[in-house]
Amino acid sequence: MSELAVEVRGLRKAYGPVVAVAGIDLSVRHGEIFALIGPNGAGKTTTLEILEGHRRADAGHVRVLDEDPARNEITFKQRIGIVLQSTSIQPYLTVEETIEQFRGYYPAPRPLDELIDIVGLAASRKKLVRRLSGGQQRRLDVAIGLAGDPELLFLDEPTTGFDPAARRSAWEMIRGLKSVGKTVLLTTHYMDEAQALADTVSIIRRGLIVAEGTPDELRAGQAETVISFRFAGSSDDLPPMAAAATFENGRAVLLTTDPTTALHELTGWAKARGEALEGLSVTPASLEDVYLGLTGDEAQ
Ligand SMILES: Nc1ncnc2c1ncn2[C@@H]1O[C@H](COP(=O)(O)OP(=O)(O)OP(=O)(O)O)[C@@H](O)[C@H]1O
Ligand SMILES: [Mg+2]
Numbered sequence: 001m002s003e004l005a006v007e008v009r010g011l012r013k014a015y016g017p018v019v020a021v022a023g024i025d026l027s028v029r030h031g032e033i034f035a036l037i038g039p040n041g042a043g044k045t046t047t048l049e050i051l052e053g054h055r056r057a058d059a060g061h062v063r064v065l066d067e068d069p070a071r072n073e074i075t076f077k078q079r080i081g082i083v084l085q086s087t088s089i090q091p092y093l094t095v096e097e098t099i100e101q102f103r104g105y106y107p108a109p110r111p112l113d114e115l116i117d118i119v120g121l122a123a124s125r126k127k128l129v130r131r132l133s134g135g136q137q138r139r140l141d142v143a144i145g146l147a148g149d150p151e152l153l154f155l156d157e158p159t160t161g162f163d164p165a166a167r168r169s170a171w172e173m174i175r176g177l178k179s180v181g182k183t184v185l186l187t188t189h190y191m192d193e194a195q196a197l198a199d200t201v202s203i204i205r206r207g208l209i210v211a212e213g214t215p216d217e218l219r220a221g222q223a224e225t226v227i228s229f230r231f232a233g234s235s236d237d238l239p240p241m242a243a244a245a246t247f248e249n250g251r252a253v254l255l256t257t258d259p260t261t262a263l264h265e266l267t268g269w270a271k272a273r274g275e276a277l278e279g280l281s282v283t284p285a286s287l288e289d290v291y292l293g294l295t296g297d298e299a300q
Contacts, residue, residue, distance in 0.1 A: 001066060002063065002066050003029065003030065004027050004028060004029060004030070004063070005028050005029065005030045005031075005032075005064070005065060005151070005152050005183040005185075006026060006027070006028035006034075006051060006063070006064050006065075006152070006183075006185060007026075007027055007028075007061070007062070007063040007064075008024060008025055008026040008027075008047075008051070008060065008061070008062050008063075009025050009060060009061040010023050010024075010025065010059060010060040010061060011023065011024050011025075011026075011047065011050065011057055011059070011060035011061075011062060012057065012058045012059040012060055013043075013046050013047075013050060013055070013057055013058050014058060019207055020043045020046040020207055021043040021046050021047055021050075021057075021207045022043075022206065022207035022208050023059075023060070023207075023208065024043075024047065024060075024204070024207070024208065024209050025209065026047075026202060026209075028183060028185055028200070029183075029199075029200075030183055031178065031181055031182070031183055032178070032183060032184075032199040032200060033174065033175075033178050033183075033184045033186070033197050033198050033199050033200075034183075034184065034185045034186070034198060034199065034200045034201075034202070035186055035187070035188055035193070035194040035197065035198035035200070035201045035202070036048075036185070036186070036187045036188075036202050036204055037187070037188050037189070037190075037191065037194045037201060037202070037203055037204070037291065038187075038189075038203060038204035038205055038295065039189065039205065039295050040189075041206075042204045042205055042206060042207070042295075043204055043206070043207040044156070044187040044204060045085055045156055045187065047204075048154050048156050048185070048187060050062060050069070050070075051064050051069055051154065051185070052069060052080065052082050052154055053069035053070060053071075053072050053076065053077070056070055057070070064076070064080065064152065065079050065080070065151060065152060078106055078107060078148055078150075079148075079150060079151050079152065080150050080151070080152045080153070080154065081145035081146050081147070081148060081150030081152070081153040081154065082145055082153075082154050083141045083142050083144070083145040083153070083154065083155045083156060083158060084141070084156055085156040085157050085160075085187075087141050087144075089129050089137070089140065089141070089144070090129060091128065091129050091130035092128060092129070092130065093128070093129055094125070094126050094127060094128055094129070095116070095121050095124055095125045095126070095127055095129065095132070095140055095143075096112065096116070096125045096126065098129055098140060098144065099112055099115050099116065099140070099143050099144065099147060100112060102144045102147040102148075103115075103147045103148075105147070105148065106147060106148035106149070108148075108149060109147050109148055109149060110146060110147060110148075110149045115143045115146055115147060116143065118142075118143070118146065118173060118176065119139040119140070119142050119143045119146075119173060120139060120169055120173070121136065121139055121140065121143065124136055134161050135161065135162050135163065135166040138158065138159070138161070138162065138170075139170075142155070142158065142170075142173070146177075150182070151182065151183065152182070152183045152184075152185065153177060153182055153183070153184050153185070154185050154186075155174070155184060155185070155186035155187070156186075156187050157186075157187055157188060157189070158170055158174070158186055158188075159171075159188070159190070159193060160188075160189070167193070171193070171196055171197055174186070174197055175197065186198075191286075191287050191288045191290075191291040192287075192288070194215065194287070195215045195287045198215065199214065200212065200213070200214060201213065201214070201215055201218055201287075203218075203291060203294055203295065205294065205295050210294045210295070211290070211294055215287055218287060218290050219284065219285065219286075219287055219290055224255045224256065224257055224285040224289065225255070225256050225257070225259040225262075225282060225283070225284055225285065226253065226254070226255060226281075226282070226283045226284070226285055226289075227253075227254040227255075227256060227259065227262060227263065227266065227280075227281070227282050228251050228252060228253045228254065228279075228280075228281050229251065229252055229277045229278060229279055229280040229281070230250055230251055230252075230277075230278040230279045231247070231250070231251060231252035232250060234247070235247075235252075238252065238269075239265055239266065239269040241254075241261075241262055241265045241266065242254055242266065251279070254266075255285070259282060263282065
């Protein structure tokens with residue numbers, strides 16, 4: 001068995017003149033949570049659909065659980081679980097009936113009660129699907145994705161539209177899958193989600209991977225420190241090191257890769273001038289800052 005659950009080299013896919021995936025490599029290890037993050041139209045769903053065997057690649061090498069998904073083998077389908085970005089489930093079945101229907105497609109499905117518990121739908125098990133809230137329907141999508149007890153689960157934007165509490169419980173559920181040895185490949189728009197969940201984060205923009213690593217590595221690669229303090233003047237009133245400062249809500253904000261020197265100059269200047277540097281704060285750039293820096297104004 002390969003040590004990789006998913007191996008992609010040079011993957012390309014165009015829809016007519018639109019290049020959705022422009023040559024990407026991905027390596028997902030067995031048992032990890034891997035997040036593919038990027039703005040609208042970056043190529044996330046296209047990539048996932050190719051890995052699931054739902055769409056043909058134009059070029060590139062793709063192996064998922066040591067198989068070629070394009071061959072559409074039934075044995076392959078039984079080893080993966082899929083939660084699509086948008087699904088259409090029968091609205092007039094109940095939660096239980098829906099899960100039972102999907103369990104029927106697999107040789108060794110997970111027990112019904114277990115599936116209902118994992119996604120937290122115990123209180124709604126007799127409800128009609130059409131009476132579920134958006135978040136509850138998404139949970140049901142996940143239960144369906146898990147029905148065959150897959151080794152590898154694909155989740156396309158699992159928490160879009162969730163309230164903060166529902167999102168936290170979805171994260172717990174996804175961590176739970178990892179703790180029982182499953183591999184999870186998810187897409188998201190949310191950097192906090194990638195940071196909270198993923199062992200490896202890959203940032204995709206316009207069909208290309210622009211950065212990849214653990215959340216810590218991604219932050220370190222771009223290490224910028226944010227220095228800010230209350231300040232009513234303009235950059236002309238600050239020392240030269242602060243020439244690039246921006247001003248937000250009565251605060252001066254400085255980004256630096258050398259915080260020791262920057263703080264030394266800033267505090268030296270302040271002492272000489274009798275400035276108090278009120279509300280001085282020094283914080284590391286967040287992963288969100290890194291993401292926005294790499295994806296630019298396409299990210300929302
Ligand atoms: N079936 C299709 N036919 C033609 N173009 C498509 C099709 N599916 C996607 N595209 C285009 O391919 C590009 C990548 O789309 P894709 O759905 O893979 O992006 P995404 O990263 O999943 O975006 P989102 O965050 O909005 O879900 C976009 O420009 C999109 O308009
Ligand atoms: Mg998508």
